[in-house]
Amino acid sequence: MIRRKELLLGFCVIAPAAIVIASVMFIPLFYAIYTSMYEIKAGQAPVFVFLGNYGRFFTDPVALRSLANTVGYTVINLAICLLFGVGIAILLDTLRPKVGNILRAVFSMPLFISPIIVALIWRYMYDPQYGFVYWLLGTVGLDQYFGGLTSPAWALVCVAVADAWNVTPFIMLVVSAGLTVIPEDLYEAARLDGAGPIRIVFNVTLPLLTKVLAVVALIRGTDAFRVFDIIYGTTNGGPANSTSSLSLYAYKAAYQQNELGYGMAIAIITLLGLILLFGPLMRNSARGKDDL
Amino acid sequence: MAVSPGASKAKAIVARTAKWAVIGLFFCWTVIPIIIVVTNAFKMPLDIFTKTPTFIFQPTLDNFATAFIKSDFLTYFANSTIVALTCTVFVLGLSVFSAWGLTSLRLRPANWIANAFMVGKLVPVISMLLPLFVLMRMIGLRGSLLAPAIAHVALQLPFMVWMLMGFMRDVPPELEQAAMIDGCTRLQVLFRIVVPVILPGLAAAFILAMQYSWNELLFSLQLTTFETYTLPVGIASFVGAVSVNAGVASAAATVTMTPMVVLGFFIQKYLAVGTIGGAVKG
Structure with missing residues (x-):
């Protein structure tokens, strides 16, 4: 009797969230899968093409470019974020707690700025005539080698750096929290064994942070793979599609070129890419939680 | 040496x-x-x-005068405030209840449901955009402030539930059992025992939901009309013409980012603890 009451209560507390998630995420997902099998053009009846849109993706040079850009963007962005975020977290951990906390609060500021504003800010930074980046490079005479947002060779890196500015604090904060649970005696023991600070970082700190790093890489990686706002706000995919990401290309196909079926197919391919790249990491971190 | x-x-x-x-x-x-x-x-x-x-x-x-008196940024500011607060209240309410239901009530399919929720986090927003647009228009919410708020709630829920579940697993079951023996009902246990214990997690959830909704562009862009634009949508309108309105765009951006940066400055430490929750306590 009590058990049945418990089940009923469980149903009542879970159902609202489940209904919201199902109606806003899963129903649209099924709709997207369904739509992705049709060729839809303005003013014409939809034609069932089954996997035709998916086949088209792999012969469309812009789509393949977007796929390569997305993977490249994710790698560059994750590398910068992890390097800066983990590095600064470890440095701040060596300071007196009060100083460290204040600096951590200052360094976390960019995280709370909207990606569209980040885009706006970095457009000023990268402005060829008045931008700070060009001025800075100009003081050491390097500005002529830097293409900024207008050169196909540089644009993707530039956007990835702008995005890294935005989200590095997240990694810093999470790694900082992870560092606080590493027992001090482990460092003490390593120091007694004669390990220098750099060896301690690589042989003590980083191995103990594996689980935390997996979680942040998962959260940040899935976000970077679906990047939209910051590219939309800085380059809108240009120049010459050099910064077109899968999400941006799907958006353009579906909403600007009115090829809804194709746009949805690209979105589904993005989802499959995410599962393929991050699925194993996700299963590992879920299993890690169960072990505790 | x-x-x-x-x-x-x-x-x-x-x-x-x-x-x-x-x-x-x-x-x-x-x-x-x-x-x-x-x-x-x-x-x-x-x-x-x-x-x-x-x-x-x-x-x-x-620049501030141009943005807030001559154009509509004051309205956008009010819109963003309403959307972000509504979203935050609903996200917190829904995720506390369902995370608790999934951890404390010993339901058999709990793990399965939690995993299904997490798959929701992977769904590319682009694929949700149009169906949601159609859905909102169907039920007459398109153009209202409720439409982006609902979208933001749904987009935040999977992660929030996952995060709060991590916290609730750390609440000792003995604590809950003791309260039950003392005559608390299940729901009283939730509000008197579980919620106070997981307060840092709730703080993290609060700031995450708040800043996400305040800063989100794509859904707000699609689901609002001119009167219900939120701040990021207003700012996006500057993005096309960067040189013309640089000062005004900067003024609007400054006012938009200030509340969240200030809020974040003071409660950023909960964010980290909240995100990794049980994952670091090895």
Whole structure:
């Protein structure tokens, strides 16, 4: 009797969230899968093409470019974020707690700025005539080698750096929290064994942070793979599609070129890419939680 | 280990200097872009478009006046506030209940449901955009402030539930059992025992939901109409024409980012603890 009451209560507390998630995420997902099998053009009846849109993706040079850009963007962005975020977290951990906390609060500021504003800010930074980046490079005479947002060779890196500015604090904060649970005696023991600070970082700190790093890489990686706002706000995919990401290309196909079926197919391919790249990491971190 | 005291002291000084140099550089990397946009907001066009950065200039409030009195940013500000608060209240309410239901009630399919929720986090937003647009128009919510709020709630829920579940697993079951023996009902246990214990997690959930909804662009862009634009949508309208309105865009950006940056400055520490929750307590 009590058990049945418990089940009923469980149903009542879970159902609202489940209904919201199902109606806003899963129903649209099924709709997207369904739509992705049709060729839809303005003013014409939809034609069932089954996997035709998916086949088209792999012969469309812009789509393949977007796929390569997305993977490249994710790698560059994750590398910068992890390097800066983990590095600064470890440095701040060596300071007196009060100083460290204040600096951590200052360094976390960019995280709370909207990606569209980040885009706006970095457009000023990268402005060829008045931008700070060009001025800075100009003081050491390097500005002529830097293409900024207008050169196909540089644009993707530039956007990835702008995005890294935005989200590095997240990694810093999470790694900082992870560092606080590493027992001090482990460092003490390593120091007694004669390990220098750099060896301690690589042989003590980083191995103990594996689980935390997996979680942040998962959260940040899935976000970077679906990047939209910051590219939309800085380059809108240009120049010459050099910064077109899968999400941006799907958006353009579906909403600007009115090829809804194709746009949805690209979105589904993005989802499959995410599962393929991050699925194993996700299963590992879920299993890690169960072990505790 | 055979280093003379003098050499090791010199080494320590070099290490200290290097450490502070890196921290100093990171400080510049963090604040310079913010300083540039904030000072641009107070500059006349003449002072913005200079070859070298200018730090001495005649400050002006013209840009703020243009953004908030002559155009509609005051309305957008109010809209964003309503959307973000509504979203936050619903996200917190729904995720507390369902995370508790999935951890404390010993339901058999709990794990399965939790995993299904997490798959929701992977769904690309682009594929949700149009169906949601159609859905909202069907039920007559398109153009209302409720439409982006609902979208933001749904987009946040999977992660929030996952995060709060991590916290609730750490609440000792004995605590809950003791309260039940003392005559608390299940729901009283939730509000009197579980919620106070997981307060840091709730703080993290609060700031995450709040800043996400305040800053989100894509769904707000699609689901609102001119009267219900939120701040990011208003700012996006500047993005096409960067040189013309640099001062006004900076003023709008400054006002938009200030509340979240200030809020974040004070409660950022909960964010980290909240995100990794049980994952670090090995």
